[in-house]
Amino acid sequence: MELFELAIGSIFINNIILAQFLGICPFIGTSKKMETAVGMAMAVVFVMVMAGMITWSVDTFLLKALNVEYLRTLSFILVIASLVQFVEMFLKKSIPGLYAGLGIFLPLITTNCAVMGTCLLNIGNEYDFITALVSAFSYALGFGLALILFAGVRERVNLGRIPKPLQDTSIGLVTAGIIALTFTSFRGMV
Amino acid sequence: MAQSLAKEFTKGLWAEIPPFRLVLGLCPTLAVTKTVENGIGMGLATTFVLVFSNLLISILRNAIPPKVRIACYIVIIATFVTIVELVMQAFTYPLFLTLGIFIPLIVVNCIVLGRAEAFASKNTPVLAVADGLGIGIGFTLSLASLGAVRELIGAGTITIWGGNPVFAVGDWYHPFSFMVEAPGAFVALGLMLACMNLIGKK
Numbered sequence: 578m579e580l581f582e583l584a585i586g587s588i589f590i591n592n593i594i595l596a597q598f599l600g601i602c603p604f605i606g607t608s609k610k611m612e613t614a615v616g617m618a619m620a621v622v623f624v625m626v627m628a629g630m631i632t633w634s635v636d637t638f639l640l641k642a643l644n645v646e647y648l649r650t651l652s653f654i655l656v657i658a659s660l661v662q663f664v665e666m667f668l669k670k671s672i673p674g675l676y677a678g679l680g681i682f683l684p685l686i687t688t689n690c691a692v693m694g695t696c697l698l699n700i701g702n703e704y705d706f707i708t709a710l711v712s713a714f715s716y717a718l719g720f721g722l723a724l725i726l727f728a729g730v731r732e733r734v735n736l737g738r739i740p741k742p743l744q745d746t747s748i749g750l751v752t753a754g755i756i757a758l759t760f761t762s763f764r765g766m767v
Numbered sequence: 768m769a770q771s772l773a774k775e776f777t778k779g780l781w782a783e784i785p786p787f788r789l790v791l792g793l794c795p796t797l798a799v800t801k802t803v804e805n806g807i808g809m810g811l812a813t814t815f816v817l818v819f820s821n822l823l824i825s826i827l828r829n830a831i832p833p834k835v836r837i838a839c840y841i842v843i844i845a846t847f848v849t850i851v852e853l854v855m856q857a858f859t860y861p862l863f864l865t866l867g868i869f870i871p872l873i874v875v876n877c878i879v880l881g882r883a884e885a886f887a888s889k890n891t892p893v894l895a896v897a898d899g900l901g902i903g904i905g906f907t908l909s910l911a912s913l914g915a916v917r918e919l920i921g922a923g924t925i926t927i928w929g930g931n932p933v934f935a936v937g938d939w940y941h942p943f944s945f946m947v948e949a950p951g952a953f954v955a956l957g958l959m960l961a962c963m964n965l966i967g968k969k
Contacts, residue, residue: 596949598798602877605793647853650871651845658841687841690794690875697868742964743957746790750957757950 580711582767587715590764593691594723595757597698600691604724605749607682609735614728618721620682622714624664625692628657629713632696633706653696658687691720727756772897779901784909785878786956787963792878795869796910797952804926806914808862809869810907812855814900816847816873821887821899823847828888840883841874848873861930878906917955921946 593599600621607617632653640646665683668676686692695716699709730752739748783789786796795813799805823843824831831839852870855863863870873879882902887895918925923940924932945951 598794598949598952599872601793601797602791605790647849650849650852650874651842653871654841654845654874655838658838687837688875688877688880690872693875694868694872697871701868740961742961744964747957747960747964750953750960754950754953754957757953761948761950 580708583708584711584715586767587712588719588722589760590767592719592723592760593695593716594720595753595760597694599694600689600720603682603685603689603691604727604753605746608724608728608731608749611725611728611732613682614724616679617682617685618724620679620686621689621691621720622717623679624657624661624683624686625695625717625720626710626714627664628660628692628696629699629709630706631660632656633699633704633709636700649697649700653693657692657696661687691716723756723760727753730756772894775894775897776901779898779903779905780908781905783902784905785902786906787909787960789878789881790960791881792876792906793956794872795876796913797956798869799866800910800914800917800952801921801947802918802926803911803914804928804930805862805865806910807907807927808855808859809866810903810910812851812866812870813873813876813879813906814903815851816844817879817882817899817903817906818896819847819899820844820879821882821895822892824883824887825890825892825895831888836888837880837884840880840888844879844883845874878902913956913959916959917946917951921948921951 587593591597594601594604603617603621607613635652635656636646636649640649640652661683665676668679668683695713698716699712702712704712731749734748734752743751779785786792792813795809799809820840820843824840827839827843848871851873852863855866855870882899886898890898915925919936920943922944923936923942925934926932946955
């Protein structure tokens with residue numbers, strides 16, 4: 578039950594993009610078309626869950642055991658970068674269909690702060706393995722949800738006649754603000 | 768030489784000021800600008816990382832093999848981020864707590880990696896430092912100004928350093944707390960971006 582509450586909280590209330598401000602660059606960058614938004618969302622779910630599991634293990638069995646927690650930033654980014662590289666090679670060889678679908682979004686995930694942010698949040702909240710896994714998965718779902726919703730709205734917004742200075746990123750951010758406002762209404766749920 | 772040095776420095780202050788002209792590094796911009804103080808703290812931490820990673824990458828630019836350059840840049844940047852983390856934890860602990868995970872996340876800030884790839888890897892160390900300093904100060908100014916707008920409207924105060932407001936509007940003002948909440952950050956940044964577009968690209 579606690580895990581269920583955590584999952585609902587991470588998807589809606591503490592949505593990683595709209596409430597925690599992580600992963601804004603891919604949020605703005607890949608939301609101009611629905612296809613790219615779906616591709617990015619899938620790639621993030623995939624990598625975030627794996628990164629959550631691996632960084633949790635690295636932190637518990639390596640950094641804490643050896644008492645070198647100050648190397649956390651350095652080791653997490655290396656783990657994520659090599660994980661992304663590895664996943665890319667693995668998918669290319671064994672599941673070419675999925676690889677073609679995710680395409681260029683996989684390498685971009687290395688610099689997606691949502692992935693590293695989730696890993697750091699899991700460690701900061703001192704979750705155990707299962708909780709960390711649930712949290713990573715639901716944050717990733719929240720990322721996908723916000724990204725796909727935003728892409729849908731943005732496709733419509735860009736058809737309108739927008740004043741020149743407001744075009745593109747500017748109106749995108751204002752739209753995101755209004756979506757974030759609707760998400761604040763989930764606050765009383767859990 | 769002096770002329771191009773000045774040019775590399777000043778372009779970060781207006782012509783390529785992040786995050787308005789270069790739309791990069793939006794996560795810290797939105798997350799930490801609840802007050803001017805947080806904005807300045809985040810800006811200075813990023814500036815430190817930018818200057819030193821630019822310097823080191825520029826010195827090593829002929830030694831780093833092109834195929835693994837991104838991985839090398841990330842390790843260099845992560846080293847300086849760790850230094851900033853430890854220094855802030857020791858000397859500015861309250862600020863360290865407010866900025867939270869956004870300090871380790873300077874590692875994945877696209878501005879730092881972007882400058883390493885686009886500038887430091889192709890130019891001499893002196894120019895790279897000028898570029899890093901310019902972009903860093905520009906970023907600090909942007910964060911401070913966005914923080915000022917949000918804090919003034921959202922809380923009716925301006926806090927520059929140390930947690931005490933240097934300016935308060937007064938009791939007659941009812942704070943519009945939308946601006947210091949998450950949705951207000953998006954709207955404020957979007958509108959400021961529109962103002963910058965209105966003033967015109969260089």
